[in-house]
Amino acid sequence: MYKLVAIDIDGTLLNSRQEITKEVKDAIQAAIKKGVRIVLCTGRPIFGVNPFIEQLELNNENDFVITFNGAFVQNTQTKEVVVQNDLTYGDLNDLYELSKTLDSPMHYFDLNNMYTPNKMINLYTIYEAHSNRLPIYYRPMAETPEDIVIPKVMFVEEETRLDRIIENIPDTFKEKYMMIKSTPFYLEILHPMVSKANAIKQLAEKLSIKKEEIISIGDGGNDLSMIEYAGCGVAMGNATPAVKAAADFQTLSKDENGVAYAIEKLVLN
Structure with missing residues (x-):
């Protein structure tokens, strides 16, 4: 059983209109009700992720977010910092x-x-x-x-x-x-230690979640490390060829509710 789903934002969670569709939100909420942790994992800065955290209600005591491509990982409610690797x-x-x-x-x-x-x-x-x-x-x-x-x-x-x-x-x-x-x-x-995979690994260790219990969903070059690391790496239909080649499962595109389709197939069913 999968216990954590890491989801990229741009090109993955958001469609071409920069929206989270109702279908995607409903699938995420259904996974949460099933006890699965949803973690947004993005190159965006922490401030740029807050609207999506609020929209998806990922601001509870046990919710975390991975930002700056893994350089900064934080509890979304308590603001506890789990990972911070900075340049000087x-x-x-x-x-x-x-x-x-x-x-x-x-x-x-x-x-x-x-x-x-x-x-x-x-x-x-x-x-x-x-x-x-x-x-x-x-x-x-x-x-x-x-x-x-x-x-x-x-x-x-x-x-x-x-x-x-x-x-x-x-x-x-x-x-x-x-x-x-x-x-x-x-x-x-x-910082040379930064990647989405390293951030997910450190967060999962904190949460006592095994690599095999993790799904990562993404589309771009900065998602490749987490696609390769996860127990199940999921490539969006609009992903780069390298991401598709590394993935264990290919879902639909960002404009076809690809995140919802992956969650339904791999988590809910």
Whole structure:
């Protein structure tokens, strides 16, 4: 019997209109009534997940959420922090210098806000802020406090240019950090210990849940680790070829209530 279902948000939980459908919510509530833990597992910042936590009523004493691609895991009611792996000011400075060398726009987060050292704010930075209902602050490196807590840095650009930027990142940086291309226009840069799989593993150990009792549902490159880790990895119908190849089960697409279909087939039945 499965005891925990980890669900990605963008491209998985949400349809093309950025909605959680009634069918998906009903399936999630039915799984909860059956005693299964539902954990949202996303690259979004914690602030950008709160509306979905409230909509799905995942804010009880035993509910947890995985954010920043696994860099920050928190109890949604008590605010107890289970996992926190951050980048340092030194990391931020090194990545900023790299972004200048590569001519790549960048932004970064603390736990509550979003910042960019670029005076000309990139379109994809604006989109990221809008998606997560976060303010954007232009903040030059000279004004950034050295004790800042940074879950994630992102290089952002249109797909063709971002691919060239990634190709030109020195191996020393690729070895030092976890780098994930989560969408065609986002490269996410995190602490080397960060992944969705590691976050799920640590949370499951806390909850005394075995790997074989976990389902992970996702669609993109940043979901691959948790698809491979889970007892049952589920690929959305709209997932990348790599995710589909790694999955144990393929569900319907995000616009066909794929999360609901997976829960019905694997948990409720």
